[in-house]
Amino acid sequence: MKSLPTLPIPIDILEQYVIKNTHPRRVVLRVLLVATQPLTVEDIYQKTIKDGLNEVTVYRTLNTFVEKGIVRQLFLDDRSAYFEYENKQKHHHHLVCTNCRKVVDFAYCPLPSLKKNVSTTLSTIQKHTLEIFGICKPCSRVA
Amino acid sequence: MKSLPTLPIPIDILEQYVIKNTHPRRVVLRVLLVATQPLTVEDIYQKTIKDGLNEVTVYRTLNTFVEKGIVRQLFLDDRSAYFEYENKQKHHHHLVCTNCRKVVDFAYCPLPSLKKNVSTTLSTIQKHTLEIFGICKPCSRVA
């Protein structure tokens, strides 16, 4: 039987990245830590209303986290941004069902084999995206 | 001396995709055909004002083109969408300079080697993104 991985503790993360340990930051971080897929600001805000958070504070908190490298911001063919806790241990990309919006992590990354080719144009690589969109198995059975 | 590739003619494309041949559509298509990199709606609108186009019409025209598969819509870590003429002959991805916003096409595509792996989750692949962001050589020399 596989043991569950221990989740990091919000306060420890805030301390580690040397940013003030405030209520909104602990709450947003907790939401992201337990999330099983990337969340929009609206998703996160809805889960934090009961803790008294303001939507603008969620935006500002997420921007701070992204700047500090605690959280990764993604764009999934939407008008809205998605956020996920940046787990440096397992870099990954995403498979997205365009029907039910379910997002599944995808371990393969092509970047290492591209670096040489890219370097003729870009002298520094900052980030990259690889997302694959389609219809997931459950959704294709229904349709 | 390399001969320039012949550009498709807007009217022919509109006919081929069976949509009404109107002034705004010909103008927007012409702009996309001669573009050397993906353009935002604002970019396109600016180039079509002199032809009397309305910004809303540019939006609607582009949405129609995307639905018909004439044009590809991309998201480049921005709040705004980018559009490029869908040249089915040469599928490609993008290298984006985060400093000067220059976008360069990138021929390599990892999808073929991923298909098998993806298929355990997605029964149909509709589209995919691969964009690499960094600092281009000219920009890195200045900084």
Place this chain on the structure above:
DNA sequence: GTTACTGCAAACGTTTTGCACCCCG
């Protein structure tokens, strides 16, 4: 005690919508 964070209201840039008119096929 300072500095940085938060909440509120208001502004912002991008995109969509409702409706009357117009033009392509």
Place this chain on the structure above:
DNA sequence: CGGGGTGCAAAACGTTTGCAGTAAC
């Protein structure tokens, strides 16, 4: 001539900003 396309104004949406009050260190 009918149905789809267009222009205009206005709304909707996601996100950012200014400012006064508050909390963390």
